[in-house]
Every structure is written in C-alpha cells, then in structure tokens.
Amino acid sequence: MEIDKLKRVIRRNHLMDGSRRENDAEHSWYVGMLAMILGEHAPPGTDLQRVVAMLLVHDLVEIDAGDAFIYDPVEVAAQPEREKAAADRIFALLPEEQGCELRALWEEFEERATPEARFAKALDRFAPILANHHTEGGSWPLFKVSVGQVREKVKIIEEGSASLGAYATELIELSAARGHLSE
Amino acid sequence: MEIDKLKRVIRRNHLMDGSRRENDAEHSWYVGMLAMILGEHAPPGTDLQRVVAMLLVHDLVEIDAGDAFIYDPVEVAAQPEREKAAADRIFALLPEEQGCELRALWEEFEERATPEARFAKALDRFAPILANHHTEGGSWPLFKVSVGQVREKVKIIEEGSASLGAYATELIELSAARGHLSE
Numbered sequence: 001m002e003i004d005k006l007k008r009v010i011r012r013n014h015l016m017d018g019s020r021r022e023n024d025a026e027h028s029w030y031v032g033m034l035a036m037i038l039g040e041h042a043p044p045g046t047d048l049q050r051v052v053a054m055l056l057v058h059d060l061v062e063i064d065a066g067d068a069f070i071y072d073p074v075e076v077a078a079q080p081e082r083e084k085a086a087a088d089r090i091f092a093l094l095p096e097e098q099g100c101e102l103r104a105l106w107e108e109f110e111e112r113a114t115p116e117a118r119f120a121k122a123l124d125r126f127a128p129i130l131a132n133h134h135t136e137g138g139s140w141p142l143f144k145v146s147v148g149q150v151r152e153k154v155k156i157i158e159e160g161s162a163s164l165g166a167y168a169t170e171l172i173e174l175s176a177a178r179g180h181l182s183e
Numbered sequence: 184m185e186i187d188k189l190k191r192v193i194r195r196n197h198l199m200d201g202s203r204r205e206n207d208a209e210h211s212w213y214v215g216m217l218a219m220i221l222g223e224h225a226p227p228g229t230d231l232q233r234v235v236a237m238l239l240v241h242d243l244v245e246i247d248a249g250d251a252f253i254y255d256p257v258e259v260a261a262q263p264e265r266e267k268a269a270a271d272r273i274f275a276l277l278p279e280e281q282g283c284e285l286r287a288l289w290e291e292f293e294e295r296a297t298p299e300a301r302f303a304k305a306l307d308r309f310a311p312i313l314a315n316h317h318t319e320g321g322s323w324p325l326f327k328v329s330v331g332q333v334r335e336k337v338k339i340i341e342e343g344s345a346s347l348g349a350y351a352t353e354l355i356e357l358s359a360a361r362g363h364l365s366e
Binding site: 001003004005006007008015016017019022023025026028029030032033036037049052053056057094098102130131134 | 184186187188189190191198199200202205206208209211212213215216219220232235236239240277281285313314317
C-alpha cells in the first residue's frame, strides 16, 4: 500500500507525446525496461537483473522526499538529507532483513561504486534526455536549461556506459542545434 | 520510444487514494515490486528475477490491444487475437534475437505453465484486489462486479501462491461484508 504513493510523485519531464508530466512509478518501470533492452551497452559481466532491481527501488525514497529537479542546485543540495530520512522511515516498514536488502540496493545505486549501479544511474539520466529530445526540448526550455548544464550530466552516463554516453551527447547537440537548449 | 506509450494505456482500477485510474506502466512497476517484496509467498525454488522480468513486459501488448476489463466477457474473448497481433508488431521492433526473448517471456506469462509464470499472474490478479479493497471497492461497485465473479478470479492467485490466494479470499470476503461487492 505504501509504495502505491510513488504513482503520485511527479517529475519535471514529460511523456514522449508531451501530454503530461511523468510520475516516479512509471519512470521506474521505464528505466527497468531500458536495462532489459539496452543491456548490451553495459560493461561485460554486468548483472542486469541486479540493475533492474536497483532501478525498481531507486526512487522509493521520493515518496517522502519528492523529486528534486536536477538543474535546481538548491533542491539538489537539500535532497540527500531528505532522502536519508525517507529511507529510514520507508524501508523500516518491511521486516528487518528485507528492509536492509532493499535499502542496500538503493544505497548501492546512490554510491555508484559498482558497474551495476553506474549503469543503472546512466539509464536514469539517459531517459529524460531521450524524452526531452523527442518532445521539442520538453522540460529544458520550460526551465531555461542550457546546453552546458546538460553536457555536464552526460559524464555520469559515460561512466556507466561509453556507448550510451556517446549517444546522449549526439541527442543533446541535435537538440541544441534545433534551439531546444539555450547556449 | 515505443514503450513510452504504455504510460497512456488506462486500466479500470484506481490508485490506493482513489484519485485517478491507474495506467499500465505504473501497474507494471507495482507488480514487479510486489514480486520483490512478496517473494517468500512463491513456491520454493521460484526464480524471482525471472518473475520480475516477466511482469515488466507482461502488458506491453496492450500498447496496441488496450486493457480488456477482466469482468467484461466480450472484451476478454476478443483480447487474445488482438494481443497476438500486437506482439507481432511490437516485439518485431527489436533486433530478432532480443525480440524473441522478450516475446517468450510474455508467452510464458500467458501460458502459466511454469511456477514463475503462475506466481507472476497471481500478483497481477492480486494487485487490483488489494487496491479495490482499500478504495471502498474501487472499480467493483462502479462496474457492478459481484462477489462470485471476484471469487472466481482467486483460483488463478491460488495456483500461483497458496498463501496469497488465502489472503485475497480474506480481502474479498471483507469487501463483500462491507457492501463493496454485490451478491
């Protein structure tokens, strides 16, 4: 019952048809599917099933903490403390052993110390770029995001997957050329 | 880009707070999470990661076929043919080997010949019962669903998980006693 609330946490980016903003639950499904479909772009030996599990749980803390807009430095700075408090409450709803397991998956995702976590984070960053690229910039012009700001975010994609990072760069430069990202 | 459309396929049941109807993408995430959280209710030896993968892809065909209301016999009868045509188109968008893999997961889910598929289907059936129970009957009174019709659906839950089947029965009888299911 608790996790149903994730369907009501709204993100900044839009669906591919631009009809409305995306929620965290459908986003989590989408990036889980990306892990299954784009698995060949992960480093060899990456445990993709672990990546899927990580992506399904990665936003649960936003039930309490909300979605921090990645290009808002004030929101981003306040987020780790809010998310830690959320994790303390939400994962404790489960039996102890199970709560620890799911929390460990979330912490692994946040720390990006494993290939699985780096690939999961890369997909999480890649998805809104793909959506914005295909919706005339989507949330980028709306929030006056510059091409430099988005280029900065590509580093995290490159660290998880070189080929996905290269493709994200391509999409960003195309979007900039079309005027969907400010200089 | 194609799978983004699943976020716009609307199901009959509502979110736990009753605020709106659920879409297929967030439903797919939800049942994938249920597989992770309720895994101990699967028969011993069930490959839960396979169950998760199956649940993430199980509704993709509804991008074309739409969601058939489980208590509408006309919709349900027309659905297999619509879904087969959808599978032919959608899985063929992927490279052949990958398309076959994902399609096999969907077919396994539909056929319910493995413990993984039976548990996945049980969770898919269990989720709307849980949601309806917690939203004063949700889509049940809205579509005049009877307690006998819902009891019928519990068999599929029992076949995937005895304990989950017993719990679903409890919720249904409670809902009936509260007048949220017609006799």
